[in-house]
Amino acid sequence: MFEGKNIIITGGSSGLGEELAYRLAAKGANLALVARDQARLQSVVKNIPSATAHKVRVEAFQSDVCDPSSVEQTGRRIVETIGIPDILINSAGIISENYFEKLPLETFQKVMDTNFFGTLYWIKAVLPYFQKKGQGRIVNICSMAGLMGTFGYSPYCSSKHAVTGLTQSLRVELKPQNIRFHLVCPAEFTSPMVDQLNTYRTAENRKIVQTIPVLSLEKVADEIIRGIEKDKYLIIPGAITRLFEILNRYFPSLTRWTSDLIIRQCYKGPKG
Numbered sequence: 001m002f003e004g005k006n007i008i009i010t011g012g013s014s015g016l017g018e019e020l021a022y023r024l025a026a027k028g029a030n031l032a033l034v035a036r037d038q039a040r041l042q043s044v045v046k047n048i049p050s051a052t053a054h055k056v057r058v059e060a061f062q063s064d065v066c067d068p069s070s071v072e073q074t075g076r077r078i079v080e081t082i083g084i085p086d087i088l089i090n091s092a093g094i095i096s097e098n099y100f101e102k103l104p105l106e107t108f109q110k111v112m113d114t115n116f117f118g119t120l121y122w123i124k125a126v127l128p129y130f131q132k133k134g135q136g137r138i139v140n141i142c143s144m145a146g147l148m149g150t151f152g153y154s155p156y157c158s159s160k161h162a163v164t165g166l167t168q169s170l171r172v173e174l175k176p177q178n179i180r181f182h183l184v185c186p187a188e189f190t191s192p193m194v195d196q197l198n199t200y201r202t203a204e205n206r207k208i209v210q211t212i213p214v215l216s217l218e219k220v221a222d223e224i225i226r227g228i229e230k231d232k233y234l235i236i237p238g239a240i241t242r243l244f245e246i247l248n249r250y251f252p253s254l255t256r257w258t259s260d261l262i263i264r265q266c267y268k269g270p271k272g
């Protein structure tokens with residue numbers, strides 16, 4: 001399914017985007033990796049030949065997903081360099097965790113700009129190429145935070161719920177044009193983003209995320225690839241996370257009751 005395909009991965013220089021890049025190159029895909037830090041992008045590009053037996057083309061593109069004109073230009077450069085894309089994976093993302101009272105408006109703006117508008121700009125940039133080709137596939141890396149609320153994640157949950165809404169609308173709207181969507185909703189997994197989060201997160205957030213076991217980056221990447229191969233719309237890595245999502249969907253009052261109980265037992269609050 002991936003051999004000879006051209007795949008754009010935003011956030012391809014780190015964490016999940018990087019891990020997906022190694023797997024997809026090993027399956028014979030040509031890759032365009034997008035992020036801001038050129039040195040980190042280049043180090044992923046360098047690591048790829050050792051990870052694949054196929055002859056694949058892997059190129060790095062330095063671009064900020066928050067800048068729509070840079071996204072559009074980068075899209076054009078990618079088409080000139082590796083050809084018309086077959087798949088777009090929106091993995092670029094940031095997180096910021098804190099008590100709502102302590103989060104400035106700029107944080108909400110930055111998180112929305114990156115996680116939601118970055119995803120939107122990239123879909124806008126590739127859509128004309130997909131339409132020309134008569135097909136395409138868009139994989140939006142969302143989060144369980146895009147399906148439910150979590151303590152301390154007010155900017156992140158807002159941005160990921162927006163990604164869920166966008167993906168749900170576009171799935172139904174673009175299916176007649178043979179453009180397929182995948183909404184990927186992992187719970188927490190090991191990555192540089194989480195390493196950084198662990199240095200400052202609130203006690204309440206730390207406690208509440210322990211409800212679902214933290215998965216390894218490798219397991220999450222494997223399950224995402226399998227989900228795309230099976231053409232699954234909603235991809236939730238990890239059996240316990242899937243069970244949790246079903247519980248939340250059919251018995252939301254139970255998950256609300258459980259999280260209220262956990263928070264009651266550990267609440268310190270912004271002044272604590």
Ligand SMILES: NC(=O)c1ccc[n+]([C@@H]2O[C@H](COP(=O)([O-])OP(=O)(O)OC[C@H]3O[C@@H](n4cnc5c(N)ncnc54)[C@H](OP(=O)(O)O)[C@@H]3O)[C@@H](O)[C@H]2O)c1
Nearest residue numbers: 011013014015016035036037064065092093188189191193
């Ligand atoms: N880790 C988790 O527990 C978890 C759970 C659920 C969902 N997710 C989602 O999974 C995705 C990947 O997360 P991760 O944990 O792999 O994070 P990560 O290791 O921090 O990687 C984030 C990537 O996004 C890029 N990025 C950030 N801002 C960007 C911008 N403005 N323009 C271009 N690229 C940008 C970063 O590169 P530069 O900084 O160089 O630009 C980096 O390549 C995110 O969407 C995240 O929300 C993560």
